[in-house]
Amino acid sequence: MPAGKSILKGFIIVVIGALLGTMVGELLGAYLPQGAVKNFFLKSITFGLEPASLNLHILVLTFGLLLKINVVTVIGIIGAGLLLFRL
Numbered sequence: 001m002p003a004g005k006s007i008l009k010g011f012i013i014v015v016i017g018a019l020l021g022t023m024v025g026e027l028l029g030a031y032l033p034q035g036a037v038k039n040f041f042l043k044s045i046t047f048g049l050e051p052a053s054l055n056l057h058i059l060v061l062t063f064g065l066l067l068k069i070n071v072v073t074v075i076g077i078i079g080a081g082l083l084l085f086r087l
Contacts, residue, residue, distance in 0.1 A: 013080045021076020028072065044070035 025041060032038040051064030 010084055013084045014077055017076040017078075017080020017083075018073050019076075021073040021079075022068070022070070024076065025070050025072030041071055044068050044073075 029038065029042045032041065046066055046068045048066040049064050050066070051062050054061045054063070
């Protein structure tokens, strides 16, 4: 397999792992009672570029990218990475 396809495959699997991990984290947050365990799983770090707009009078462009990472997201990424090496 060419290196480009391998990198793309790895990137896609990691993104899918992050998305699934985030979804599982949100579900856990909805069903876990208040307490230390819920705070541990839902404590997240947000980083990236805040949305910025460019107004051209006939067109408004908005740019930005924010990533929200929590423990379950990291577990999903690790799980996807392990799956990648098994395939």
